[in-house]
Amino acid sequence: MEEHGALQNIVILDLTRVLCGPYCSSLLADMGAEVIKIENPDCGDDTRAFAPFRNGESMYFANLNRNKKGITLNLKSTEGKEMFFKLVSEVDVVMENFRPGVMDKLGLGYEVLKGVNDQIIYAAASGFGSYGPYSNRPGYDILSQAMGGLMSVTGWPDGPPTRAGNGMGDILAGMYLAIGILAAINSRNINGKGQRVDIALADSIVATLGVEAQRYFSTGIVPERLGNRYAPLAPYDSFKAKDGYFIIACGNQRLYKDFCYEVIRRPELWEDERFHEQTDRVKNQAVLKEIIEEWAADYTIEEAVDLVMAGGVPSGPILNLQQISQNEHIVGVREMFIDVEHPVIGPMTVGGNPIKMMSTMPKVRTPAPMLGQHNEEVYLRLLGIGSEMVEALHDRGVI
Amino acid sequence: MEEHGALQNIVILDLTRVLCGPYCSSLLADMGAEVIKIENPDCGDDTRAFAPFRNGESMYFANLNRNKKGITLNLKSTEGKEMFFKLVSEVDVVMENFRPGVMDKLGLGYEVLKGVNDQIIYAAASGFGSYGPYSNRPGYDILSQAMGGLMSVTGWPDGPPTRAGNGMGDILAGMYLAIGILAAINSRNINGKGQRVDIALADSIVATLGVEAQRYFSTGIVPERLGNRYAPLAPYDSFKAKDGYFIIACGNQRLYKDFCYEVIRRPELWEDERFHEQTDRVKNQAVLKEIIEEWAADYTIEEAVDLVMAGGVPSGPILNLQQISQNEHIVGVREMFIDVEHPVIGPMTVGGNPIKMMSTMPKVRTPAPMLGQHNEEVYLRLLGIGSEMVEALHDRGVI
Numbered sequence: 001m002e003e004h005g006a007l008q009n010i011v012i013l014d015l016t017r018v019l020c021g022p023y024c025s026s027l028l029a030d031m032g033a034e035v036i037k038i039e040n041p042d043c044g045d046d047t048r049a050f051a052p053f054r055n056g057e058s059m060y061f062a063n064l065n066r067n068k069k070g071i072t073l074n075l076k077s078t079e080g081k082e083m084f085f086k087l088v089s090e091v092d093v094v095m096e097n098f099r100p101g102v103m104d105k106l107g108l109g110y111e112v113l114k115g116v117n118d119q120i121i122y123a124a125a126s127g128f129g130s131y132g133p134y135s136n137r138p139g140y141d142i143l144s145q146a147m148g149g150l151m152s153v154t155g156w157p158d159g160p161p162t163r164a165g166n167g168m169g170d171i172l173a174g175m176y177l178a179i180g181i182l183a184a185i186n187s188r189n190i191n192g193k194g195q196r197v198d199i200a201l202a203d204s205i206v207a208t209l210g211v212e213a214q215r216y217f218s219t220g221i222v223p224e225r226l227g228n229r230y231a232p233l234a235p236y237d238s239f240k241a242k243d244g245y246f247i248i249a250c251g252n253q254r255l256y257k258d259f260c261y262e263v264i265r266r267p268e269l270w271e272d273e274r275f276h277e278q279t280d281r282v283k284n285q286a287v288l289k290e291i292i293e294e295w296a297a298d299y300t301i302e303e304a305v306d307l308v309m310a311g312g313v314p315s316g317p318i319l320n321l322q323q324i325s326q327n328e329h330i331v332g333v334r335e336m337f338i339d340v341e342h343p344v345i346g347p348m349t350v351g352g353n354p355i356k357m358m359s360t361m362p363k364v365r366t367p368a369p370m371l372g373q374h375n376e377e378v379y380l381r382l383l384g385i386g387s388e389m390v391e392a393l394h395d396r397g398v399i
Numbered sequence: 400m401e402e403h404g405a406l407q408n409i410v411i412l413d414l415t416r417v418l419c420g421p422y423c424s425s426l427l428a429d430m431g432a433e434v435i436k437i438e439n440p441d442c443g444d445d446t447r448a449f450a451p452f453r454n455g456e457s458m459y460f461a462n463l464n465r466n467k468k469g470i471t472l473n474l475k476s477t478e479g480k481e482m483f484f485k486l487v488s489e490v491d492v493v494m495e496n497f498r499p500g501v502m503d504k505l506g507l508g509y510e511v512l513k514g515v516n517d518q519i520i521y522a523a524a525s526g527f528g529s530y531g532p533y534s535n536r537p538g539y540d541i542l543s544q545a546m547g548g549l550m551s552v553t554g555w556p557d558g559p560p561t562r563a564g565n566g567m568g569d570i571l572a573g574m575y576l577a578i579g580i581l582a583a584i585n586s587r588n589i590n591g592k593g594q595r596v597d598i599a600l601a602d603s604i605v606a607t608l609g610v611e612a613q614r615y616f617s618t619g620i621v622p623e624r625l626g627n628r629y630a631p632l633a634p635y636d637s638f639k640a641k642d643g644y645f646i647i648a649c650g651n652q653r654l655y656k657d658f659c660y661e662v663i664r665r666p667e668l669w670e671d672e673r674f675h676e677q678t679d680r681v682k683n684q685a686v687l688k689e690i691i692e693e694w695a696a697d698y699t700i701e702e703a704v705d706l707v708m709a710g711g712v713p714s715g716p717i718l719n720l721q722q723i724s725q726n727e728h729i730v731g732v733r734e735m736f737i738d739v740e741h742p743v744i745g746p747m748t749v750g751g752n753p754i755k756m757m758s759t760m761p762k763v764r765t766p767a768p769m770l771g772q773h774n775e776e777v778y779l780r781l782l783g784i785g786s787e788m789v790e791a792l793h794d795r796g797v798i
Binding site: 004006007008009010019023027031050051052053054059060063064128129131132133134137138140142143146147148149150151152153154155156159160161162163164165166167168171172173175176178179180182183184185186187189190191193195196197198199200202203204206207208209210211212213214215216217218219222223225226227228230232236237238240245246247249251309314315316317318319320321322324325328329330332333334336337348349350351352353354355356357358359360 | 403405406407408409418422426430449450451452453458459462463527528530531532533536537539541542545546547548549550551552553554555558559560561562563564565566567570571572574575577578579581582583584585586588589590592594595596597598599601602603605606607608609610611612613614615616617618621622624625626627629631635636637644645646648650708713714715716717718719720721723724727728729731732733735736747748749750751752753754755756757758759
């Protein structure tokens, strides 16, 4: 028996490509929404051509598009547009992440779709959003990290501004898009109307910097790059052991006291007026770091972490993706990587879903679709188009 | 007339403290949910004591807790527990971000609350989640960034692993918690049952590294720190101008061609076999970067960005929080910072909400509550307790 999916009553037409939109729709698909990914018949989502590949298929694409159905549709053709309108009248959500204005130029903008189905939720993500003076600027992740402020506070005091080493702007925007879609569904339950949701990558980055912004608003001092330390707390940083770096996080007075008495076993560091209060430790964090690293130099990362944790103080290693992929907790129990069988790639590992809903657990049920794989099924069910007609539409380049 | 809020039918009991949970509930409150923040009567949320302060009030707290109602309740007292159960029977969601097990020890765990109200959605965030071998480890943001893999890929090839310069693990977990809550509300509309949602900061970080993980799974090569460049594309990086760094993002062949012909005006760089294909440019990105920085050395950031954009190539400055707070697009139009009047702090600026719902726009309606500010209102409305009784409960330390 198929388990109940939290979003099993939601059907989504997904026009998104690359990372941001497909990440959003993968979250929703994992929770049971029916995501119908619409690709152009020629080559589909750009990421079908993104490395890494196995057996000629993109693992980038296969990871982000699991659990989705794939259909093709040429949105530039008159027949294709008509079919799209009919699909829109049958579903709950339309998602896209074109540059603002592209859907309007195609004659498929929100106002038109609303005329077709006034309950439709139209959810779009772009670099800077669909309104405002920057709205036509192209939206690449690195630009959002740069112009949204994250790079200005990431990195080292003597080094350049640094981006988070993943597509954080894309991911965050995809997550806000998911929140917006689900909130719009709730709103529609109240008043029976759909609406438009508009997410910008740049806004999404800015929205994560509230704590840092308050420091600026309060003091007028622009937050700078601090490396791994944290402005209000010390020791709360990375420290060097014999074979690399590890973390100690003394979030409060008690933990620092425990660190002095139970870990490093130097009670005088607790009494020391340079370090006694949190504000003193922050002011003198460089000296304190030197003392801690002198101690840690005798131990491997694993030994140091064990010693710190044994004293009741929060600590941990800095894991890379290899170590994480073998981690008993993160993968073994929390299932943050999952093995699936892809029809062409073969056995592969995809990302797990972090939203652990204990009665309707998100699941990876199906691998990513081949281009147009679900044309017959979806066009028959939603538009009543038989397989001969599907073939004819395909031959004419409509699907 | 009060505008319709997307979540105006949702009432949340919010036991969360510090950053992760309060960030989640601020997103939901901005969209119209009634968030009743429950604080201990002694001193409330830890962040009421977090800098920066103005007029003795924490701006950290005031930023994250706008739009919420504040009540006090002593969950260790028998009377307090009874009142809590009655509140639970009146609301949709209970949120907490204690260390796993704390609510159970208080006798207020999910199974107990479900007995009181089987429609309740119980949403919790913690460092490593409520199950698995690490579940009892303390959860600080820096540990999630370290153990979730983000630090291993952030920073410079010759430098140490680096954390994103904000509480990214807390923020991401708060966002996944919001998605989980909204999905659980939808699920409850299907089957009439609440459920438990369990989010881990570490899972939340891992979930953002899917693209990087695929590179590892495909090649067995552990992704390393690349500074600001990007493994599959070049030039897509920060570059040094006369007065600092700026971004060029050539996402495809056409943009690189435009860069050579229209920006730097050196067509030979397009023909050059070291740079002609994307893979060549990635391999020789260091040489190409040198050439670009020689060109950029003659210009200020502003001049360089203008020149690159004039050639049709994506570019932008690296803005700090001061610059962002004055930016016409991000603040003036997208309203990512908003001025509010706090009764004690006075005029202050809080973060805007990036989820632009065009018919039910998220709004900052009220400043953060003073400790226990809404005791009379909430206890009267939900529990029928009059003001004399509220006073007596307060005197006895129950609220």
